[in-house]
Amino acid sequence: MTKPNMSLKKNPMPSQEPEVRAHNFEEVALGYSEETALDEALRCLNCKNMPCVSGCPVNIHIPEFIEKIKEGDFEGAYHIISKTSSLPAVCGRVCPQETQCESKCVRGIKGEPVGIGRLERFVADWHNAHSGDVPETEPANGHRVAIVGSGPAGLTCAGDLAKKGYQVTVFEALHTAGGVLVYGIPEFRLPKAIVQKEVDTLSAMGVDVETNIVIGKTLTIDELFEQGYEAVFVGSGAGLPNFMGIPGESYKGVYSANEFLTRSNLMKAYRDDPVTPIMKGGKVAVVGGGNVAMDAARTALRLGAEKVYIVYRRSLEELPARREEVEHAMEEGIEFKLLNNPVEILGYENPADKRDPKNGFVTGMKCIRMELGEPDEKGRRRPVPIPGSEFTLDVDTVVIAIGTSPNPLIKSTTRGLEVNRKGGIVVEEATGATSRTGVYAGGDAVTGAATVISAMGAGKAAAAAMDAYIKGKEA
Amino acid sequence: MYRIVQKQILNPTVTRMEIEAPLVAKKAEPGQFIILRVDEAGERIPLTIADYDREKGTVAIIFQIVGATTEQLNHKNEGEFIQDFVGPLGVATHTEGLKKVCIVGGGVGCAIALPIAKKLHKEGCKVTSVIGFRSKDLLILEDEFRAASEKLYVMTDDGSYGRKGNVCVPLEEMFAAGETFDEVIAIGPLIMMKFVVAAVKPTGIPCVVSMNPIMIDGTGMCGGCRLTLHRNGEKITKFACVDGPDFNGYEVDFDEAMSRGAMYRDFERHAYEETCNLLRKEEN
Numbered sequence: 209m210t211k212p213n214m215s216l217k218k219n220p221m222p223s224q225e226p227e228v229r230a231h232n233f234e235e236v237a238l239g240y241s242e243e244t245a246l247d248e249a250l251r252c253l254n255c256k257n258m259p260c261v262s263g264c265p266v267n268i269h270i271p272e273f274i275e276k277i278k279e280g281d282f283e284g285a286y287h288i289i290s291k292t293s294s295l296p297a298v299c300g301r302v303c304p305q306e307t308q309c310e311s312k313c314v315r316g317i318k319g320e321p322v323g324i325g326r327l328e329r330f331v332a333d334w335h336n337a338h339s340g341d342v343p344e345t346e347p348a349n350g351h352r353v354a355i356v357g358s359g360p361a362g363l364t365c366a367g368d369l370a371k372k373g374y375q376v377t378v379f380e381a382l383h384t385a386g387g388v389l390v391y392g393i394p395e396f397r398l399p400k401a402i403v404q405k406e407v408d409t410l411s412a413m414g415v416d417v418e419t420n421i422v423i424g425k426t427l428t429i430d431e432l433f434e435q436g437y438e439a440v441f442v443g444s445g446a447g448l449p450n451f452m453g454i455p456g457e458s459y460k461g462v463y464s465a466n467e468f469l470t471r472s473n474l475m476k477a478y479r480d481d482p483v484t485p486i487m488k489g490g491k492v493a494v495v496g497g498g499n500v501a502m503d504a505a506r507t508a509l510r511l512g513a514e515k516v517y518i519v520y521r522r523s524l525e526e527l528p529a530r531r532e533e534v535e536h537a538m539e540e541g542i543e544f545k546l547l548n549n550p551v552e553i554l555g556y557e558n559p560a561d562k563r564d565p566k567n568g569f570v571t572g573m574k575c576i577r578m579e580l581g582e583p584d585e586k587g588r589r590r591p592v593p594i595p596g597s598e599f600t601l602d603v604d605t606v607v608i609a610i611g612t613s614p615n616p617l618i619k620s621t622t623r624g625l626e627v628n629r630k631g632g633i634v635v636e637e638a639t640g641a642t643s644r645t646g647v648y649a650g651g652d653a654v655t656g657a658a659t660v661i662s663a664m665g666a667g668k669a670a671a672a673a674m675d676a677y678i679k680g681k682e683a
Numbered sequence: 684m685y686r687i688v689q690k691q692i693l694n695p696t697v698t699r700m701e702i703e704a705p706l707v708a709k710k711a712e713p714g715q716f717i718i719l720r721v722d723e724a725g726e727r728i729p730l731t732i733a734d735y736d737r738e739k740g741t742v743a744i745i746f747q748i749v750g751a752t753t754e755q756l757n758h759k760n761e762g763e764f765i766q767d768f769v770g771p772l773g774v775a776t777h778t779e780g781l782k783k784v785c786i787v788g789g790g791v792g793c794a795i796a797l798p799i800a801k802k803l804h805k806e807g808c809k810v811t812s813v814i815g816f817r818s819k820d821l822l823i824l825e826d827e828f829r830a831a832s833e834k835l836y837v838m839t840d841d842g843s844y845g846r847k848g849n850v851c852v853p854l855e856e857m858f859a860a861g862e863t864f865d866e867v868i869a870i871g872p873l874i875m876m877k878f879v880v881a882a883v884k885p886t887g888i889p890c891v892v893s894m895n896p897i898m899i900d901g902t903g904m905c906g907g908c909r910l911t912l913h914r915n916g917e918k919i920t921k922f923a924c925v926d927g928p929d930f931n932g933y934e935v936d937f938d939e940a941m942s943r944g945a946m947y948r949d950f951e952r953h954a955y956e957e958t959c960n961l962l963r964k965e966e967n
Binding site: 383421426449460463565615616 | 706707710720752768770899900902906910911922939945947948950951
């Protein structure tokens with residue numbers, strides 16, 4: 209057996225230089241070469257008790273796939289990952305590995321953990337470049353299931369059920385499948401060709417993807433049952449964006465992150481010849497500290513902004529975004545205005561000339577400095593405003609990335625579907641079962657804005673429960 | 684892909700199309716809208732449903748050629764296809780229990796007002812319609828409105844047809860003569876709706892308006908279509924795509940809606956010119 213690589217550091221991820229990538233929409237991280245992947249794989253000690261697996265929401269058999277890399281059997285590694293994950297090329301790119309699998313890695317006790325995410329991405333990309341093999345599916349079992357939404361939760365659920373021989377139909381409201389992977393996460397972090405490839409793989413497995421169908425409007429969940437679907441998974445994702453409720457949020461130049469990112473990603477407003485407009489250039493403030501805020505800030509920069517700020521009311525330590533994204537954003541020159549909270553968005557008003565074309569456009573954002581006070585019920589120190597510390601940030605565009613509330617269309621048209629105070633669908637956590645028999649749910653539609661991988665975990669759990677439910681009916 | 688079953692030029696700037704979309708046709712109700720993309724690179728635009736035929740599986744749209752996308756759409760012919768067509772979106776216009784209603788339509792807004800008038804008429808409600816246009820050339824749907832209304836007032840700004848003046852003129856005359864309604868429903872340009880609301884307000888008659896802000900997904904995800912309502916001294920944010928498009932006219936902040944609607948005016952004008960040039964080149 210080859211000797212393990214005892215280097216304390218991960219092999220660094222080759223990336224585009226910050227000053228170059230800040231001006232293009234191409235992928236930032238370039239991926240490991242075969243040599244680097246082998247070298248990194250050798251850092252894995254193949255622990256018997258596999259602590260890393262317990263940190264993975266979809267339980268990828270991590271040491272097993274890494275062993276295959278060590279053997280140089282990259283396709284074999286892919287088959288191990290694809291047994292439990294339907295979207296390996298996506299997860300390798302967007303999972304917050306530092307708080308999941310890699311946080312449990314014994315190599316991380318002294319030094320850096322094994323670069324599991326980077327290895328996963330390497331394997332998936334190798335497969336996509338070298339092999340057209342479609343994951344095996346069991347023979348058709350004659351049962352039909354419907355999946356609402358083609359985001360990470362829906363695609364995962366669809367993939368798992370297709371593997372078990374179900375006839376799966378995925379209904380997507382937008383014109384392209386992929387959900388947040390397509391409209392939300394930017395090209396430079398997750399190339400759309402990769403998402404398309406994952407969707408194509410599902411199609412090759414026999415999954416039928418129907419775009420332009422809004423469940424709750426075009427068809428209801430009751431009608432899906434009438435049409436012969438035996439179980440339904442609702443992964444309809446994030447709904448209406450939250451705003452701060454401060455004066456000035458209706459000025460022109462104030463976007464929700466969903467709108468800003470949808471214009472750029474889904475509608476391709478970042479291109480030179482867009483048909484969907486977006487405000488480009490100038491000075492931009494992005495409010496919030498999650499992955500979506502990082503995506504919006506880095507998108508604004510690439511659209512040609514001369515200055516981009518992240519305005520976040522807590523400190524660096526509490527920033528919920530994936531560490532790598534924060535580092536990338538900082539390297540690219542985005543300025544973090546931490547412990548600051550917006551109190552008002554200012555706009556141009558010319559009372560003398562109502563027809564002045566500048567009227568109603570954003571001119572700045574008034575903020576107040578914050579300090580961390582007593583911990584709240586979750587143990588996070590609560591930010592408290594410092595009286596008299598208001599100041600104005602000179603900006604033309606404000607992007608609000610402070611989360612979303614679940615979409616109202618399904619709950620308002622589905623009888624007997626219980627939702628919580630915030631509008632999230634109530635489910636049994638282990639199975640995704642809702643208050644309606646045969647209806648399962650997961651992802652942001654249940655939790656409000658969360659991560660791709662937690663949505664995938666929910667899709668996976670629901671697929672298993674739906675399988676048990678349908679097979680149980682037969683028995 | 685969705686087939687254009689029929690195309691009809693209503694006036695030099697307004698076209699009617701029937702699109703084959705059986706699932707949408709099955710559910711469509713007056714007041715709801717659809718979102719379409721003309722081709723794979725196109726933008727998503729919302730258009731209100733002008734009519735539907737559940738048996739034929741078709742949905743009618745009536746659009747004014749105001750920009751790049753509507754120009755492109757207008758270049759499509761019967762038998763050709765459009766890329767995407769999704770709906771029905773939004774909440775249908777509330778008609779239940781209404782016995783006597785005044786419908787006010789302005790310009791291409793008449794296309795949206797007509798199915799509501801027809802539905803109310805069919806339900807036995809007494810409908811008075813006031814429709815207004817800039818001039819005779821732009822008149823649409825007069826016969827259809829006549830068939831759906833007890834009384835019809837046709838107005839033109841320049842007096843080239845019907846009576847000269849805007850839609851508020853007959854409204855104010857009716858109110859002055861003591862006429863009353865269960866509700867006034869106004870659909871047209873924002874500025875028209877703002878004035879109709881002002882004209883109706885002294886009577887206290889409920890006044891519903893149909894908002895058509897800039898939208899992208901139309902399913903309650905992006906928040907671009909937000910508008911402000913003023914209710915009991917409070918400002919409330921609503922989303923036209925899922926909460927609307929109909930709102931209580933007394934509450935809508937029209938000035939803000941007009942300002943937001945003009946956000947991309949320069950971009951849109953430029954894109955329109957580009958598209959016209961391109962289509963002209965293709966024809967030559």
